[in-house]
Amino acid sequence: MSDPTIKGLPPPPTKYDGSDFRIAIVHARWNDSIIKALLEGTINKLKEQGVKQENIVVKSVPGSYELPFATKQLIEAGKIQSANAAPSMIASSTTNLLSLIDNTTTTSSQSQSEKPATATTTNGPSTKPFDAIISIGCLIKGSTMHFEYICDAVTHGLMKIQLETGTPVIFGVLTALTDDQALERAGIGRGEKGKGHNHGEDWGLAAVELAAQNRDWAKGVL
């Protein structure tokens, strides 16, 4: 077993504020007791960093093999949702500009629906594109090569999606050879190694860090 003082994720170099981020979590349902623990650890860590509950979208799929497709579609859905919110903002701003020309139109005559819709409403969930996606699954080796093929496909699939879309995708997939390896990595271990460490916490940290750093990088800020 590796030396616990060497292996593991140190605290982030910067304490990031997650209050302005919108995060999606997509999780498989296979090995549900482990998934539930990982999901709890992830969400708790996101909220600990200030991510608002209403800005954490959680979706599920049957198994880990479905994660890449669902992850890609969630990223696109977030962009579509944001674009759908934008026209009302454009329309309202156009109305405002026209009112400068046509004095018959006053801002007070704007109906509530014409008022600029913000991508982040003051009292509701954000409709901005997702700042990061956390894809969670638990693969446990069986007696065939099924495990190896799914692990390989999911790993490469998730990596490809984040590089293609520019949206950070956190790899939250346990690839365990035994039940106990998975339980320990969900913080619910039952053997002599104790409960272990909930890797969902690491994924929550990584999501906020990558969301923050990527926001800067996307603006050319280093």
Ligand SMILES: Nc1c(NC[C@H](O)[C@H](O)[C@H](O)CO)[nH]c(=O)[nH]c1=O
């Ligand atoms: N054996 C595990 C699976 N298998 C199911 C696949 O992921 C997939 O849902 C199915 O082949 C239909 O496409 N999934 C896990 O997440 N974990 C496993 O241990």
Ligand SMILES: CC(=O)[C@@H](O)COP(=O)(O)O
């Ligand atoms: C990860 C899997 O697909 C695996 O649990 C399936 O088990 P088996 O290889 O015994 O069919």
